[in-house]
Amino acid sequence: MEFRSFWVVFALLFYIPTNTAIKCYQCSSDEDPKGEDLCGAYARFDERTHIAVDCFHDESVTPGTFCVKITKQSPRMFIWDARWRTVIRRCSSVTETGVTNVCNWGVDPMGHYWEECYCTSDGCNGASSVVISFVSMTLCLLATLLLRN
Template sequence: MLRIREIILSVTVLFVVVFLTIQVSAIKCWRCRSDLDPRCADPFDNTSLPITDCSVYSFEHLPGMKATMCRKMRQKVYGQWRYIRSCAFLGSPGEGTGDESYCLMRTGTFDVFVETCTCNSKDGCNSATSVYRNLPKLLFLLSVIFVLTHYIFTERVCI
């Protein structure tokens, strides 16, 4: 009986480690500017733009730092809308809320408006008008952990 519990616990731990490793691997994001390429604006046309592996980019002023998220910025400057999609090195999904559907909005003088959205739920997550949160994967993981935990702590394990 104890051997079965050890095996189930080991499989659960391995599954969680693999899941977490997949989440922190290099992310691919759309990189473009609508002032240089109108396909970058909303609605976004990614059919002829390549997606970019963010691990190939770095900044001199951020040595050793890796991009872990995608970012979409929507700016209105003097009445003209611009969209900038890029890899993100700093910040957190949902601009600190953990909710990727949340975007940070700032306004300034001289008719300036900036909306910044960050995400890391999937490759290319900075393509959508409203960012998609990967809830099905999380629910699946929680279901597997619940079922395996149930089997570990019940006495009715049959093989």
């Protein structure tokens, strides 16, 4: 009887579905070589030249169960007017609000715009939609300022 139960347990181990980790892009525009925009701070992020990393593998900067894209930029109006922008893409396991598949944005006390987008599908933090939402956010802020006066 003991020998039989060993084989049952052994066989069940092969039928238990393994949970695969999510794969996310990871890069930081702060680490880009001078004069290059590999992480998509100013130009479109090229998903073909990057490889999404398994979030529970040693290559992952941070382990996690979902992806995050964090964008920050200075408050100046034009890029040629010395405005800076930084983008970080990585795995994550904690959100400020506890909600995934959403973007949160705001302005910090120093006047820097920030946006954090959390998502739960492989490679989802490679999307360039955040740039569009920053434009929308800027237009909303301008409209608010103009309507106040």
